[in-house]
Amino acid sequence: MKMKDLLLFLSYVLWGSADALHTDIHVVGCSYIHGGVMFGLDREELWYADFEKQMDVYPQPPFVQPISFGDGAYKIAVANLYGCRQFLQLSETAMKDFPPRRDAPSGVMIYTRNEVELRAKNTLVCHVTGFYPAPVKVSWTKNGQITTGGSSINNPYPNKNGTFTQIARLQFIPQQGDVYSCTVEHLGLTKPLIKIYNVDTPETPEKHKPSLGPAVFCGLGVIIGVLCAAGGTFFILKANKCI
Incomplete structure (x- = not known):
């Protein structure tokens, strides 16, 4: 698809308050084969026209109350697509010398x-x-x-x-x-x-039985510490001729 074969209109509407800023977007895009019309809010797709099934689609999850765009939304989208292709045809001459831009997915x-x-x-x-x-x-x-x-x-x-x-x-x-x-x-x-x-088997944490290993090491550490302390005291007292 050459650059001249694709025409895209973007319409941004910003509205906000002291606490929030929202972005409302209306997209109309077309080529001689494909076309798309979509409404979105804050990077969420709210509505789009399915030209193959000739119907409008609300892609939000079922637990989200959809925002209605009215019964005539699909007919308006068809008119937008027709206008886009008319403008595409008129712009072909002006854009014929533009090199195609092709950015691979990042x-x-x-x-x-x-x-x-x-x-x-x-x-x-x-x-x-x-x-x-x-x-x-x-x-x-x-x-x-x-x-x-x-x-x-x-x-x-x-x-x-x-x-x-x-x-x-x-x-x-x-x-x-x-x-x-x-x-x-x-x-x-x-x-x-x-x-x-x-698809891997979900890992189930194993239930480990209490181990005596750490307790034994801790016990031995305490005993050795006591013996060392006792031995040190003995030699200190002996040096001072207390015993």
Whole structure:
């Protein structure tokens, strides 16, 4: 993807008080193939348009009361995408001489959302940041085999330095010995980045029985100290002819 093939609009709104400062963000991005419209608050994605399923999505956890953007939010997103592509077409001539910018991801991490318990549902997270342009492609494997069930990825989220962050997730059930990997592909990479996660048996602290070893050493130390003190007293008194 060349630089001219991607157009991204960012709208930041800052509001605050004496105690807090919040950042509200509205992202509209497009190419001739892909597109994304997203609303966020304080680096949390609140809403985005899924143009493949033709619906709006609230990605917050179920225990968080979502902020509604209204029934017409998806239709507005479609209009934003159309306008973005129109502007992209007009800007092609002006940007044709610009060299493409390609920043490879500066950080890729894989971790679990919750503490691992064997045979208990969990989520693997592949966190990719520091890349430009967006998006990245993330794929998953389990024991060397490609797996797609229960996988998802959020829209690219802009960083303050002009790069992007994306988070991919995979629902899984940990089983002892399983090996998972997330593979990241991007225009700035000469080869894919791969991060591995091994499912190990959770360690259970052993209950140790009381040991006599330290007590014996302490007892011997006290006895030797007393004997040494007694011997020293004897020789001091003898030197003074007290005995």
